[in-house]
Amino acid sequence: MTVKVSQTADVQSFFKEAAGFNNNSGSPRLKSIVLRVLQDTAKIVEDLQITENEFWFAVDYLNRLGGRGEAGLLVAGLGIEHFLDLLQDAKDNEIGLSGGTPRTIEGPLYVAGAPVHNGFARMDDGTEEGAATTMFLEGQVLDLEGNPVAGATVDLWHANTRGTYSFFDQSQSEFNLRRRIITDADGRYRAQSIVPSGYGCDPKGPTQECLDLLGRHGQRPAHIHFFISAPGYRHLTTQINLSGDKYLWDDFAYATRDGLVGEVVFRDDGQRDVTGRYAELQFNFQLQPSADTSAEQRSSRPRALQ
Incomplete structure (x- = not known):
């Protein structure tokens, strides 16, 4: 025609x-x-x-996608959430904003209201002892000049050894592997947790159905999500993707970026108060100053509430 x-x-x-x-x-x-x-x-x-058949298949697909609550997952898998980060990067560059820890996608698995701790938090509930490797995560929140930011909120969450998240996985305890840590006078945060596993989309879900038709996998590397916030600084949404993972630079959600790879060091030297092998991960965050209080807040994206 x-x-x-x-x-x-x-x-x-x-x-x-x-x-x-x-x-x-x-x-x-x-x-x-x-x-x-x-x-x-x-x-x-x-x-x-x-064709008419293709059109109504797409309508049915959207119904199934929403019914499974996977719209946020598909948005990440098709690179749209990553595009929003690239768009904001370009806007920042246009007005001369630069420096600090890179942003990357939030993903669909945040839950608001995690317990708050000062300086240090134990994140896991102990149910995977014997199966999980204990992980000690620590670092500083800094400004662009390298000065510590005291009183910053480090809101972090990650998967367990099966690649599932509390709240969405009802077999886990409330807020397992989810904490908010307030940095100390030196801008430090410390957490004891477990080494998370990477994971993939449900092989029978609509997101993987779409990816299969595109000839793509639906796997993510092991990673830890972060919201970092403090008065006077731009809110940062980011994540650390763990070194050595098979999918580190082949993340179906396109979240791995230069500057966001966490070097995990495994030890078995008895220096920590744990039995056997453990992991250490150090990672510092640098925040940009905020031009106004609105920049200090995360987006109003709908999120789960425990």
Whole structure:
């Protein structure tokens, strides 16, 4: 078909009506967004000659994706969440903001309200003793000049040895492997936890179904998520991806970035008060100053609450 039906005046007028432009109620911002979605969807259907079967398969897929609560996972897997980081990096560069620890994706598995500790926290509940390797994680929160930031909140969370997260995995105790640590006068935080495992998408879930059709795997390297915040500094969303992992630079969620690889050192020297082999990981964070208090806050993205 040579005629682009979507571009005719009648169809464009119809899309504007469907998007609410023929009334004075509702949200002007949302109307503009919906109109663009309608126009671009029609263009895709025409340009790629989407069949009726393909269209309704996509509608069914979206129903199944939402039913499984995997929309946030697919957003990461298709690189859209990483693109948002790249976009913010470009905006920062345009206005001369640079330096500090790189940002990277949050992912869909944060839970608000983790216990708060001063300086040090034990993160695991002990149920994986004998199966897990004890990990000692420590470092400093610093400003761009290398000065310690006292009273910063280090909000961290990670998976267990099976690659699952508390709250979403109901077999784990409340807030297992989730803590908030307030840095001491030297900007230090310390945690005792376990070495997390990498993990993959549910092989029977809709995200992996899409990835299979794209010829891609759905695996993530072992990693630790962080929110770092302090008055006077820009909120930082980031994660440490653990060195030595098979998928370190082949993360299906595109979260690994230069400057965010944590070098894990394994020891068996009896220097720590644990039995046998243990791991040490040191990682410092540098925060950019904030221009206003809004920059100190994380986004209002909907998140789980225990």
